[in-house]
Amino acid sequence: MCFEAKRLLTRALGPVLMLMSALALGYGPEANQVNMAPGATAVGEQIYDLHMLIFWICTIIGVMVFGVMFYSIIYHRKSKGAVASHFHESTKVEIAWTVVPFLILIGMAVPATSTLLEVYDNDDAELDILVTGYQWKWKYEYIDENGENVTFFSNLRTPQSEILNTEPKGEHYLLEVDEPLVIPVDTKVRFLITANDVIHSWWVPELAVKRDAIPGFINEAWTRVATEGVYRGQCAELCGKDHGFMPIVVNVVSSEEYGEWLGAKQVEAAAIKELMAQTFTLDQLMERGEAVYARACLACHGANGEGGVGNAIAGSVVATGDLGPHLEIGINGVPGTAMQAFGGQLNDVDMAAVITYQRNAFGNNMGDLVQPIDVYNHKKG
Amino acid sequence: MGDHHHGPAKGLSRWLFTTNHKDIGTMYLWFSFAMFILGGTFAMIIRAELFQPGLQLVEPAFFNQMTTLHGLVMVFGAIMPSFVGLANWLIPMMIGAPDMALPRMNNWSFWILPPTFLLLASTLFMEGGAPAAGWTFYAPLSTTYAGPSVTYFIFCIHVLGLSSIMGSINIIATVMNMRAPGMTYMKMPLFVWTWLITAFLLVAVMPVLAGCVTMMLMDVHFGTSFFSAAGGGDPVLFQHVFWFFGHPEVYIIILPAFGVVSQIIPAFSRKPLFGYDSMVYATASIAFLSFIVWAHHMYTVGIPVAGELFFMYATMLIAVPTGVKVFNWVTTMWRGSLSFETPMLFSIGFLVLFTIGGFTGLMLSIAPADFQYHDTYFVVAHFHYVMVAGAVFSMSAAIYFWLPKWCGRMYNETMGKTHFWISFIGFNVTFFPQHFVGLAGMPRRIPDYALQFADFNMISSIGAFVYGLSQILFLYNVIATIVAGKPVSDPKVWDGAEGLEWTIPTPAPYHTFETPPAVR
Numbered sequence: 001m002c003f004e005a006k007r008l009l010t011r012a013l014g015p016v017l018m019l020m021s022a023l024a025l026g027y028g029p030e031a032n033q034v035n036m037a038p039g040a041t042a043v044g045e046q047i048y049d050l051h052m053l054i055f056w057i058c059t060i061i062g063v064m065v066f067g068v069m070f071y072s073i074i075y076h077r078k079s080k081g082a083v084a085s086h087f088h089e090s091t092k093v094e095i096a097w098t099v100v101p102f103l104i105l106i107g108m109a110v111p112a113t114s115t116l117l118e119v120y121d122n123d124d125a126e127l128d129i130l131v132t133g134y135q136w137k138w139k140y141e142y143i144d145e146n147g148e149n150v151t152f153f154s155n156l157r158t159p160q161s162e163i164l165n166t167e168p169k170g171e172h173y174l175l176e177v178d179e180p181l182v183i184p185v186d187t188k189v190r191f192l193i194t195a196n197d198v199i200h201s202w203w204v205p206e207l208a209v210k211r212d213a214i215p216g217f218i219n220e221a222w223t224r225v226a227t228e229g230v231y232r233g234q235c236a237e238l239c240g241k242d243h244g245f246m247p248i249v250v251n252v253v254s255s256e257e258y259g260e261w262l263g264a265k266q267v268e269a270a271a272i273k274e275l276m277a278q279t280f281t282l283d284q285l286m287e288r289g290e291a292v293y294a295r296a297c298l299a300c301h302g303a304n305g306e307g308g309v310g311n312a313i314a315g316s317v318v319a320t321g322d323l324g325p326h327l328e329i330g331i332n333g334v335p336g337t338a339m340q341a342f343g344g345q346l347n348d349v350d351m352a353a354v355i356t357y358q359r360n361a362f363g364n365n366m367g368d369l370v371q372p373i374d375v376y377n378h379k380k381g
Numbered sequence: 382m383g384d385h386h387h388g389p390a391k392g393l394s395r396w397l398f399t400t401n402h403k404d405i406g407t408m409y410l411w412f413s414f415a416m417f418i419l420g421g422t423f424a425m426i427i428r429a430e431l432f433q434p435g436l437q438l439v440e441p442a443f444f445n446q447m448t449t450l451h452g453l454v455m456v457f458g459a460i461m462p463s464f465v466g467l468a469n470w471l472i473p474m475m476i477g478a479p480d481m482a483l484p485r486m487n488n489w490s491f492w493i494l495p496p497t498f499l500l501l502a503s504t505l506f507m508e509g510g511a512p513a514a515g516w517t518f519y520a521p522l523s524t525t526y527a528g529p530s531v532t533y534f535i536f537c538i539h540v541l542g543l544s545s546i547m548g549s550i551n552i553i554a555t556v557m558n559m560r561a562p563g564m565t566y567m568k569m570p571l572f573v574w575t576w577l578i579t580a581f582l583l584v585a586v587m588p589v590l591a592g593c594v595t596m597m598l599m600d601v602h603f604g605t606s607f608f609s610a611a612g613g614g615d616p617v618l619f620q621h622v623f624w625f626f627g628h629p630e631v632y633i634i635i636l637p638a639f640g641v642v643s644q645i646i647p648a649f650s651r652k653p654l655f656g657y658d659s660m661v662y663a664t665a666s667i668a669f670l671s672f673i674v675w676a677h678h679m680y681t682v683g684i685p686v687a688g689e690l691f692f693m694y695a696t697m698l699i700a701v702p703t704g705v706k707v708f709n710w711v712t713t714m715w716r717g718s719l720s721f722e723t724p725m726l727f728s729i730g731f732l733v734l735f736t737i738g739g740f741t742g743l744m745l746s747i748a749p750a751d752f753q754y755h756d757t758y759f760v761v762a763h764f765h766y767v768m769v770a771g772a773v774f775s776m777s778a779a780i781y782f783w784l785p786k787w788c789g790r791m792y793n794e795t796m797g798k799t800h801f802w803i804s805f806i807g808f809n810v811t812f813f814p815q816h817f818v819g820l821a822g823m824p825r826r827i828p829d830y831a832l833q834f835a836d837f838n839m840i841s842s843i844g845a846f847v848y849g850l851s852q853i854l855f856l857y858n859v860i861a862t863i864v865a866g867k868p869v870s871d872p873k874v875w876d877g878a879e880g881l882e883w884t885i886p887t888p889a890p891y892h893t894f895e896t897p898p899a900v901r
Contacts (some may be wrong), residue, residue: 015894031833033821036753051750059738065711072714072727073721076650084651084718094659097708105697108747113690115749120686121543135526163829165435173434175831199616201756202679205822210752214617215521216610219683236681236756236824238515240522241442244827308748309442315469338526 037206040252044208046115061104065244076245087255119208120222125190127183131234133193133200133213134345135338136242136299136359140181143192150265153345154179155295156245160303163245175232180249184258185228193219197340198240203232204248212237225252240338241309242299275349276372284354285369289357292350296342297358305362309338314362323355323368327378330355343379346348399494399892400471400484403787405491409466410780412494414856416458417773419502421849423451428811428845430598430617432839436829444506444828445513452516457541458498460752460772464637465490465548467779468576470787472552473569474882475888477561477898482554483547487634490547497540504530515826517627520608520619524600531601534596542587548589549580556580561881563900567661570880571654574661575640578668582629582636583741585672590626593619624675632671635767636664636687638775639706642728644880646710649725650717651877655709663702663709671698680751696746700739707736722875723797727778730805738766741816756826759819765812777804780859785874789888790866795897796858803851810844 006197038048076082097124130141134153142150157176162166170176183189195213211221225231233248246304253377280288300310305319313319318326330351331343342351352370359366386736389395389404398406426447430438469487473480481487509528512518535708556577560569569577570783596607596619606612608619647654654660676684676692684692710732718884719725741763745751754760777800814837819825823834830838873883879899885893 032817032836033833034817036820037822047749047753050747051744051753054744054747054750058743062736062740066733069711069714069729069732069901072711072717073719075720076717077718078651078718081714082718086652087714088653088655088713088718090656093712094656098705100384101701101704103428105700109694110699112693112747112749116686116689119749119752120689165437169434169832171832173832174829198526199519203824205753205755208753210681210755213684214610216616217683225598233822234824234827238445238522238826240513240518240526241445242826243445244829330585335733378403 033259035060038226039206039208040229041206041223041232042226042323043115043118043223044206046118047208050111050115053111054254057104057108099289119221122190122222124352125188127187127189128135129181129183129189129191131191131193131202131213131280133239133246134199134340135197135240136235136246138181138200138202138235138246139345140198142265147307148266150262150269152179153295154181154249156247158245172232174245174249175234175249177247177249180230180251181248182251182253182258182261183223184255185225185252187255188222188224190220190222191220197338199237200235200239200246201237202233202248203236204231204250206231206249207233209348210236225250228252228254272347272349273321276347276376279371279373280349280352282360282369283305285353285356286360287349288308289353289355290361292354293357293361296346296354300338305358305364313358314364319358319364320366323359323370326355326359327370327375330377331375348375348379351375400488402473402481402487403489403664403889403891404598405481406466406469406471407787408491409462409469413459413461413463413466414489416454416462416498417618418856419498420451420454420459421852423447423454424845425849427451428842430828432842434830434832434835435838439828441828442510442513445515446511447666448520448826449512449515450501450505452502453512454498455537455768455840456516456630458494460634460768460776461545462494463776463824464558464576464579464634464772465545467572467637467641467776467783468548468552470822471783471882472555472573472576473887474893475573475880476556476564477557477763477881477894477900478555479894481549481551484557486547487551490544490551491539493544497537497544500533501537504533507533517623518597519623520597520600520616520738523610524597527601528609532598535598535601536593539591542591545583546587549583552576552580553584557889561894561897561900564881567658568900570640571643571657571660571664572620572637572640572805575636575643575664578664579633579636582633582668582671586626586629586633589622593622593626617679620682622681624678625672627676629668629671630666631764631767634772636733637729638772639664639783641775641779642710642731645724645728645778646713646732648782648875648877648879649720649722649728650714651719652713652717653879655712655715659705660709663705666702667699670695670837674699677746677748677751682747684732693746693748697743700743700745703739707739708731719885722781723794723801724778724790726798726801727774727781730801731778733792734766734774734808735768738763741766741851754819756824757819758815758823758825760824762812762815762819764880765815769812770808774804777801777855782875783882784859784862785866785869786882786887786889788863788866789868789870790862791869792858792862792866796854796861800851800854803854804848807844807846807848807851811841811848812842812844814838833835 036048036051038045112344128143130143132139140152140153154177157178158174162169193211193213195215200213201210207223209221209223211219229252231250235243235246300308301313302308305313318329333339333341349372352372352375355370430444507530509530511530512534514523556573599605600607606614608614608616643654643838674692677696696761745763781792781797818834818837823830870887872887874887881898
């Protein structure tokens, strides 16, 4: 108990010291950062400069206003025998304190306008990426002129055990994903941002991009990152239960590295296509299905199929009934509810595996197995 | 006063059937304090969960219910009714009227509130839990993806709107028709002026909110698609409609607070308000501007650049009348004869912290910078500087200032000052570090956060517990005053106080100004 209290005290005093050192040395490391990051893009730097300009203007005005106020508080006290004068109304003073702030505002509006126009200049992008928000993950689709789009989902990688405090938390706790977005350095990348279910917001502070992902709308934003590195962000718009658990990781690499990565992704996609034609055993499907379940279903249906936001799967009518309706719900979702259409999110192999898994796990014991071809046929109708 | 007048009825019926503006004002104030404690409890749960990274106390879904209910209860249950209560007590006494113009409606507009909040709180125990889409309840999270409690929530919003509209009509009718002879508009105390303007804002925007939640109701139950793109609707429309209500709502909360402070600072400076006329015009300007700036809450939704520029310029303009107000208060103090009783302390606290909130507001108005601030803890810090240090501090100031007049007993000054200092320190320890984590990249409304935000969050939580506990001292002080405070009988109570309410006996009799006073 005493140890705990001491540890908490140290933790609580830490930032005060950090703040002092940060103010003395400029901007410190990421932990206990007190200011906006200047970022890794030209626009980000402009925004940072704008932010600091207005911060200093406000600080100067604040010092003046509070200076006058505290002068009064100290020297015009009744207890010190101050006698109230009775002046009031002065047109000159009142005009001055209307006009001067107005002029200062114009001084702020000019750089703000030019930066805003820069942010909105989405033309001449060299690479287009479609970003789609899902409850609670991001989908990235690299748009290719030849229609060979590379598509993948990016999920939180932090294990539940760290979130529930049974294991120590890693360095990038909650800011790590299974598959990061990869973009080339010094290239104008345009993001086309939308959502599949509710409104999300795609935000990476150091890239100075924040744009809402709205179902039915496609918003545009762009970035040109000057230095290679890993940049981390989060969903910024409340999007339901796991809003705090859908991070964004952007890996900015050289254009050669980017080319290699893209090539590997295309090979991977071709391999999946081949897998779709194969027939699997129950064990193979169960193994793959467990992993898919953890990624796609667990958040709503529970680690043991006990339900949560979604219905229970253990012993459910759907998972222990006919295969047709089960496939239908998995592929097309239930309109008007939180149950999404996963047909576009999972490939046919993964869909076959997870349906098989749901029918044969958590005490469900249907014994039937679903092959990729069944999923394909169901989609064809 | 004439002796044929009877006093209040006895027992419960006094409160149930009362049409007396003082009784109704008292009920509003007690009710809003109860809601302040309830909303504060939700806030304590939020800060307890955020004390350390990781999930310790509550599930993410419940956390979202807490942030949602905290906002709804504080805005609609605590702050708004508290100022209506103050208006009920003070407006008739300030303009020399015997009561409010529409006393029976006054009774009703109060009594529909408690059942409504009971219903809203009961959604916590429903299947699927309470509403969890935030106090701004953006569609489609609040429609297609919401639990069954959303229907009850919509009903609650309708009734709260009804109550607010009735209260506002009453205030407008009272101020326009019941002023004592000689009490011209430009002689009215600023508190009355700010409430008159607030009442017009309420009448203008509460129906817009009603329309908004009605469209939600249609989407949820009748198959329409107002806010669903899949059916040809538009989720962004929701935000436009909501913020057309929501931005004026911010001024609905803060304008009466301006009024309170404009009464108290001159009283303890023993000097008239520097520029009465310009204060009135500034209030009216802020109210007008509040209607044309709503989309500054939506800079990131993708409105075209021309729209973005318009809303940015219009929002920046608000700094001008707001600056006029702050300069006026400071100039009023200049070369006054200042003393620092609790109401003055809270007013100065208001002035300092509200000004900081105004500065961050100006920063947020700059659209390109807002891309970095939007939906982070920087915004959370900003609006708590305005709502808590603005509205709640001014409300505390008002209670300490007028309570002796109301009950004829003086509060304990030492305890009052202690309450102020603990509040002031607790508040800043809570919310100042939130500027830092927001700028460093922590989004709002998350139940768990990355490790680099841990220390400031812990400090913030400690501050919140201190601030929360200090309100118990406030409650104790108020009750102790009413029950056993030192009696005061001087009609003026404060030597620097000006206005009609200080000409009637202390404590204020049940009926006042049955014959109109003479106003010079």
